[in-house]
Amino acid sequence: MPEKYKWHLLDIEEIFNILNTSRNGLKKEDVIVLQKKYGLNEIADKKQISPLKLFLSQFKNVLILILIAATGISLILGNIIDAIIIFIVVILCTTIGFLLEYRSEKAIKALIEISAPNATVLRDGTEVKIPVKEVVPGDILILHAGDKVAADARVIESYDLTIDESILTGESEPVKKDTITLKEDVLIAERTNMVYAGTIVLHGRGVGVVTDTSIWTEFGKIADMLSTDDVEDTPLKKRINQIGKKLSIAYIFIITVLFVIGVISRPSVNQIVALIIWSVSLAVAIVPETLPLIITGTLALGAQKMSKNKAIVRRLYAVETLGCITAICSDKTGTLTKNEMTVRKIYVDNQKINVTGTGYEPKGEFIDETGEKIDISQNNSLNMALTIATLCNDSKILYEDGNYRITGNPTDGALVVLAEKASLSKDILEGRYKRVGEIPFERERKRMTTIYHDTSSDKKFVFVKGAPEMLLSLTSFIYTDKDGKDFIKEMAPEDKDKILFISDQMATEALRVIAVAYRYIDNDNNKDETFIAEDIEKDLIFVGLFGMIDPPRDEVKDAIIQCKKAGIRPIMITGDHKLTAMAIAKELGMMEENDENKVLTGVDLEKMDEKDLEYLANDIVVYSRVLPIHKLKIIDALKKRGNIVAMTGDGINDAPALKKSDIGIAMNSGTDVAKEGSDMVLTDNNFATIVSAIKEGRTIYDNIRKYLVYIFSYGFSEVVILAASFFIGLFLFKEPLYPLMAIQILLANIVIEDLPALGLGVDPARPDIMRQRPRNPNEPILTKTAIGLLVVMIATISIGCTVIFFKYLQNLTKAQTMVFATFILYEMINAFICRSDKYSLAKIEFFSNKWLILGVIGSILLMLLVIQIHFIGQFFYMVPLSLMDWCTALLIALTIIITTEIFKAFSVRVRNTS
Missing domain, CATH: 3.40.1110.10 (Calcium-transporting ATPase, cytoplasmic domain N)
Incomplete structure (x- = not known):
């Protein structure tokens, strides 16, 4: 930035000369030069993680470090092949983790870019809306009530222009701005002819010439010193972290017990080393250490998908909260109607x-x-x-x-x-x-x-x-x-x-x-x-x-019907006359002809106390002639009646209500203040888009639940199979038995988890997803039905793989190969079963999820490649199987369809009779 001027002491024409601009604004060719000279009008995040640092951060995972230690132990003991394979698995795990996190970061960054506020400027004498980051010194900034000031600027026109500068000065009293050149240097709070980046226009309108941008603004100087990248985990991620920690403790306890028993029963060096590698590898394979990361990635990618459908999610937790919404309080004009007066x-x-x-x-x-x-x-x-x-x-x-x-x-x-x-x-x-x-x-x-x-x-x-x-x-x-x-x-x-x-x-x-x-x-x-x-x-x-x-939007009528089927109450909030609001509500199907008692006006709200409004809250469909402050009373009343509330708004005075609601939804045409106080921004201002976003939110949460059932089914199954075989071998055969070797466990983990599981993460919405009641935000991630299905899966897989192991035990390598093949086939079938915990496989559209199908095909091909090609299989201690062996493994794996179908039929009958 050139010499720092005291802009508040300079005449307007003098400022125009310094900045080489005019009242008509900059020319397009000048803007390009200035953007190259001064850079973007944004404050860069000092702590932004580079791709290299992001990759290296994957090695901070304790279990990954333990696995690396196991690789070193293998090298010391001369098990070169084991060491190489385990190290390759480590690289694969960290690379996949990096790609998921990097993609998630890019998705979140893209959403922030989309929802970034705009500024209105004069360019070549024409008003244009541009992203705030494109503002340059010399731009003529147009300011209206509700705008967040994009850069520091000298006021050249003021029409009752009133600014809230509390974020900068700490003074709560709004400041009226004028164009008068000051005669002496004063503090920022007293510079009545200047507006500053980050402050908010409360009233009136004005015009200013931009003097400073980016870190050279008064706000930028402070933000540059205090910049941070702390991001709070979403409630779902916190719950997943808790589950992961509890599972880790349980798994590690089991593995430690097995390790100690094994060492006591067979205290040889080779046996101890084998147990170390096996125990550590099992821990890494079955503890879902990347689960929170995958959940965050799923939420971020889901939010990115919503943005393509004109609903920009500004905060990730909003995605999971959408599935809990029980009431949508919507403005009428432009949201329920076309906004074409x-x-x-x-x-x-x-x-x-x-x-x-x-x-x-x-x-x-x-x-x-x-x-x-x-x-x-x-x-x-x-x-x-x-x-x-x-x-x-x-x-x-x-x-x-x-x-x-x-x-x-x-x-x-x-x-x-x-x-x-x-x-x-x-x-x-x-x-x-x-x-x-x-x-x-x-x-x-x-x-x-x-x-x-x-x-x-x-x-x-x-x-x-x-x-x-x-x-x-x-x-x-x-x-x-x-x-x-x-x-x-x-x-x-x-x-x-x-x-x-x-x-x-x-x-x-x-x-x-x-x-x-x-x-x-x-x-x-x-x-x-x-x-x-x-x-x-x-x-x-x-x-x-x-x-x-302002005619109703055609698509809103269908959206209202969907809401009612989904157990969501659509509520109209408008400043319009009571009769106008009722007429629109009836046309949209929000209320019937004789529902006059379901309407309250702003005057009614003023007369009511909190308890009266709370009593009526679940019956009122239309609030007319209301003020923004009334929205807070409405939200309070609805929440006290147990509702999870979405609230729309666009004005500066809507910001408190947007923040207080469970999901604040701002209009893209609204003020920057409203957008910043919101969780989601609608680019088309359409009520139907809110309903589509709720459907997507429900689907994402549903898919996360499917994913959890899937990974827990093979994680718990591995523990049961290995623990059972260990003790059976130790006490019946005088030595521990290992149905799966360490590198086989790791290979199974990579083959099973990363392809079909990702396919489950993008499973299409269930046909009845919008015919279900909203989810209780306090309910466990895994429902009783999901847990019941999980128990059936674990029992079926554990029994089937254990039977296969002891059937082929005469040849240990072949037995382990058969367990590996049967286990993979179980989980490939399981991936389709997990698409619904209540519907039969016959009722699920098999070909509706191409990514799951491709994932399963990819996993099966990898399995065949490892088992049937001896040159590759020998590195994983596996041998090729005959056609009869494959038929046996497949028949055993198909038993999971029988057991889960019986469970689903039984659970549906229980639900129907209860």
Whole structure:
């Protein structure tokens, strides 16, 4: 970075000259040069692990180190072949661990990249949204309420711009920003003409020229010193770690006991060495030391898959929590609906007007109640209403690639499109009216106000738009058109009642209703005014109502049906009128015709205490006219009733609710603050995507459970087989018997675990996955049914392999080969059985998981290669088998189908009768 300037002491034009920029922003060719010069606007993680360090970290595993020690012991004793093979297995294990972790890290990094916040800047005079990391010094930064400031910048325009700088200064009081050049050097907290990276825009809007990026920002200097890469384990990973530790202790205890007994019974050097290698190898083979890593990788890859389906998971634990969701509290606009507002009805001066046209194309007609086309030029009331709606507005219409689109809020956009239908261009209006102030829309206020100077009449207007009941509470007069002239009369109670009645009528037709009003204020061009809402938003003149529709998304209806079948309650939370919300809810199938008692308004919530709301929480379907703060009360009530809650939000005031919910879901179109407080971001803002993500979350957890049953089935079976043969040999044959040699155990581990198991990790969703009740987050990973199936598998495999071993015991090498072959065949069949703990193999689509099939085929080919090719098999102490031997091994292995099918049929009958 060049010389550090005190930007707050410099004039704006001087800053433009230093940074070689202008109010129109940088040119594209300049941006490329600056990005090369200054780098990305991000703070690099000092502790980021390189691929080499990641690979070397695999050797920190205690059991891997023990295995390496066993390799050394083999070399000392002259068992070169054993040492080489064990070392190869060590390299394979660590390489696979590295690849899984590296892939997982890349997946997580990719998700962070996708969900990274954006910044709005001017480039070549055009507003563009870019990733924050692409911001460079000299960029013109556009700031709106809810934005997280992307870089340090000098303010060049401020419209009630208010910043929360507590993250930087520790001061909780918001700071109002201006453009005035400071005369003396002051502390950061007192630099009112600067905004800093990492701070949050609370109110208003502004424009700034970027002065510093990356580690040169004030926040970057601190973050550079305090950067850390600590990542908290997910709850699932913690539980898996606990299981792994308990199993490790159990396995090592068993192995130690066997080792001690073996040494006592046969205290020879060769026997001790053989026992050391066998014991250590068995421990490494059967203790799932990489299980937490594989679980994390599965969650990360699942999250990556979700991101392709437009649901970006920002925190891995969200994947497992998705399967527990019992209630989805969803905003209406844009999530349940298309967010393509179109004005359908207008009410001005006791006149009801219908409007034709669809979407954002500015084509349509204005029709009165008799069906006649209205001459807009002769209708002063309509013109005034359209003028207010257009100027109390930050949206614009753009025409690109043959299509019309709007910038900004869809409600605002619909009003600008409506004015264009009346040939009332926003550009022309803004040529006559100059904005001199504004009070931005806030959900609590339910209105937006702009102040304009009319250059043709030298008057100053206050234009207001918002919720009808809110505006009417501030209104004292009505605008009418009397004989072609403006006429303002005092508003009588019956006038207000009629307007509310018309508004309710529109709402019952699923129309969102916006009211517009205005007033004059004193014009003093020489006065630098600060506009205060309480002073100017009073004694307003009511002009009209606009009824617009945002149609429900077609796919949401099916998603609602899926939710109900899955035991998930969809709940609508909206700032819209109660009647509008009910109409949409009924159309989507969220509520029936006579479900009026399942609706609460913000006013109702204010009157209720916590216990009353908690009592009703599981019955309410729609919350209307609510404020962001009400979301916290709703979440509390639902949680107290035992719900696991997903909550959507997009505004800065939604962030507390997103954090408090079990799964906070932000909209991609929402504020950066909302995104950072969320667990998941929807790139399409669609409710149906939430339901798809829940299905994926359930499937991932289900697959992890399948994977656990699978690896435990052969891990426990190995212990039982080896322990049983050890004691039988020791006491009946006067020496320990080893059905599998150390390197055979290791080979079986590699062949069995890493191919079919990975296939189980990506098993397609069960057909009934969304017909099951949500999972209790406190339930064990392995259900009683899964444990029962596991016991049956272990018993079948252990008995079958033990029988095979003693049948062929006359030739120890062949017996061990037969045990190895039978064990592998058992587990290949087992991989398909583990796809469901209740459905018969006949009911599972065999070919629906190609990766499992390929994994099983790969494992079988490897087994045949090792056994049937003598040159390879001799290194693993195995001999080729005859066709009869293979048939025997296969017949024994097929017994697991019989035993598990009997168990599944029995467990289904028990469930049906209970």
